[in-house]
Amino acid sequence: MSGSRIAKFYRKSVQNRLELLHERGTLNDADYAMLQPGAGLLNAETADRLTENVIGVFSMPLGLGLNFQINGLDYLVPMVVEEPSVVAAVSSTALLVRQAGGFACRSDEPLLIGQVQIVDVADPARARQALLAQSEHILQLANSGHANMVARGGGARGIEVHLRGATAQNGELLVVHLLVDTRDAMGANLVNSMCESIAPLVEQISAGRVFLRILSNLTDRALVRARAVIPEALLATRDYPGDRVRDGIILASEFAAMDPYRATTHNKGIMNGIDAVAIATGNDWRAIEAAAHAYAARGPRYAPLSTWSANDAGDLVGELTMPLKVGTVGGQVESNPAVRIAHTILDVASARELAEVMAAVGLAQNLAALKALSTTGIQHGHMRLHARAVAVAAGTGPARFDEVVERLLVGGEIKVWKARQILAELEARPSPVLAPPTAVPQAAAMPAAAMPTRAPLGARSQVGYGKIILLGEHSVVYGRRAIAAPIGLTVRAEVVRGEPGQAPVITDWNVDGSAQETISPDVSHQVAALIAARLGLPESGVRVDVFSKLPRASGLGASAAFAVALIRATAECFSIELSDEQVSSLAFECEQIVHGTPSGIDNTVATFGRPILFKKTDAPSGHEISDIVTPHPIPIVIGLSGVHALTAHTVAAVRAAWLHNRARYDAIFDQIDSLVGEGADALRRGDTAELGELMNINQGLLNALQVSSPELEQMVAIARRAGALGAKLTGGGGGGAIIALAGPAGAEPIRTALHQAGYTTYLTEIR
Secondary structure (H helix, E strand, O other): OOOOOOOOHHHOOHHHHHHHHHHHOOOOHHHHHHOOOOOOOOOHHHHHHHOOOOOOOOOOOEEEEEEEEEOOEEEEEEEEOOOOHHHHHHHHHHHHHHHOOOEEEEEOOOEEEEEEEEEOOOOHHHHHHHHHHOHHHHHHHHHOOOHHHHHOOOEEEEEEEEEEEEOOOOOEEEEEEEEEEOOOEOOHHHHHHHHHHHHHHHHHHHOOEEEEEEEOOOOOOOEEEEEEEEOHHHHOOOOOOHHHHHHHHHHHHHHHHHOHHHHHHHHHHHHHHHHHHHHHOOOOHHHHHHHHHHHHOOOOOOOOOEEEEEOOOOOEEEEEEEEOOOOOEOHHHHHOHHHHHHHHHHOOOOHHHHHHHHHHHHHHHHHHHHHHHOOOOOHHHHHHHHHHHHHHHOOOOHHHHHHHHHHHHHHOOOOHHHHHHHHHHHHOOOOOEOOOOOOOOOHHHOOOOOOOOOOOOHHHHHEEEEEEEEEOOOHHHHOOEEEEEEEEEEEEEEEEEEEEOOOOEEOOEEEOOOEEEOOOHHHHHHHHHHHHHHHOOOOEEEEEEEEEOOOOOOOOOHHHHHHHHHHHHHHHHOOOOOOHHHHHHHHHHHHHHHHOOOOOHHHHHHHHOOOEEEEEOOOOOOEEEEEOOOOOOEEEEEEEOOOOOOHHHHHHHHHHHHHHOHHHHHHHHHHHHHHHHHHHHHHHHOOHHHHHHHHHHHHHHHHHOOOOOHHHHHHHHHHHHOOOOEEEEEOOOOOOEEEEEOEOOEOHHHHHHHHHOOOEEEEEEEO
16 A cells, blocks of 8 residues: 655645645545545445444544555554544554554454353263363364355354353353354354254254343453564653653553553553544444453453563663454445455455554554653643633634634633634634734834844845855854754745735735645834834735745744845834845844844845854854855755744753753753854855765754654655754754755765655755
8 A cells, every 4th residue: 555654634625635645646646535524434225234223324534544654564454433632542542653663463363262151060070071072073064155255264262161150140151262263254144044044053052041142242262462662762852851751651551550540541542543543444342442441451450451661772662462353344344334444455465464554553642641751741632632622612714723722722711612712702803913013113113233244135035045054053142153044935925015904914824825824923023013013114004925945943934034034024014224234133133032042043044045153142243153155055954844843942942951060051052052153164165065064063052951862763764764964853853844955866865765655855955
């Protein structure tokens, strides 16, 4: 099947997701048409034939668990679940485990147990021996009516006879267990019919009376095992080192092993994932739940189905063992179109393979929950997803959806009534709009610092440049040097005067002409008000259209480029003369609104548009810059992780660590500064091999600052394997983007490798 790694899948619309799966061949034409919004899958007439007293069809979300690699194979995993965090959690965790080599799963040959209850037995011990002696005769009778199943390699395989003790009225209880291989069917009806067929013979042999004849849902003859081994380094987060995350997960696992109350919730998390796959694939999730919890209670007390420990290398090791008897053929699969499509997407060859996939999903969900509980807390991710569900319940449409969600989260009161109140407030004014300017000082009052010599920008006065940082992120905030360069991705702002008294309006970002990104209203209000105040705009409205080649929150300086473009376009619209230093200074103030404590490097590159060696100082301009001229263009591949990250968050995290141990972090910043100095010399010589090595070392130090992420580390590794001389994150980190310095084979092998892994790339040059 096609790969399970689909970057930014969650950001696409439902229609775009379907189109992507159709283009990949995951969905054929008929299934693609069946899944179209509004097309419907199971209709009421069909449902009426499946159960009783039907009055309609109940819908639940069908999503895909992504990134799963199990026994070396990729799987897109259909999941039906209404709890919003489940699909996101398993997909994220599957990516983490994928980077460690994926899940290893194995399963027993699945047998289902049929039970025949015998009472009123005069001599239980003798009856037991007689039944065992006649086992072949009993098996032949059980299989006699199921020739097709036997021909496929299935059928009754053996019998067991158990003495269960004396009943209150009917003496010793004997139970015959008929062990049946149902192949790829769930097999309930098959086993029940076999138990019915052998009942008279069992009664005759035992000289007792047969009462119940039915399967058991404790399927402990169909065990499945899932295992994941994750290196400590992959567990590190922005706020927690890998060993602390590992030890926290192990401690939580030990809690579950010692306390049945915790074990119950531990196992419920496992079943969150398994049940969702069971429902999607038409399996009896109630039977699966019953078997799982009965198996967990088989010892002296109820226990967890999974355990987490550390091996000798310090890796985190997770192991799950549980009964899982499932089917891939039968009435549910054939009668329900949604179930059939789910099987097509999953593309498993047998029921055992399906059980192994389900076990991997259960272990992934368990790890996601334990990792969250032992770090940021389970509510950290749940609340955003809960806010989305509340926004839907309040009737929020697509145009206002993200804004309502953000306001719910900021306010902390995530209730339907609150969402409706927010929505009503937003509907009362145009969206998004900027507050009208107030009476402010004129632009002439702005101090003009000395401007570096360069040609006038002319027609580019409405453009802000995106940027990459080659060396020196984060340490530059603390007075060390950094090297930055503009890229061919820009933000362009067009400003048109409106009617006097009209509130200024700013459109959403038009990203590369193909997508709209909502600008945060709060930030837009503050940035626009600041620009209006500094430029002393008259009481007339403006409309700002923003056209961007730069994705936001990706570490490429989009906010600074936006500020520069807006300042220049507004100044030009109102015939206000500004030097480049004045533009950069005002853009820096805008950056303070967005990022809190920016270094000043983004607004400088966005304004001047050339490679620079930058250092933050106490000079009137706030910095020292010097040009870097290379003897030849240097090709750089930019890779986007698809994970939005706010620089303000990573800057704040580094600052907190620095305040906790200044000496340690100052030493790291000094090491980075030394790399920057050597890098500037290498650039001026055109020594790409040296520059690449310095980039690789810088990435290691950025990882030590805990500003990298699993996606960034994966992309860096991919780029290096594809021939990059050096690769590192660029910008704030925590997500965003990487840069890769092309080697002798050029940029295309790097771009191809990143594309195949599901990442978006751009090509730029340092000149």
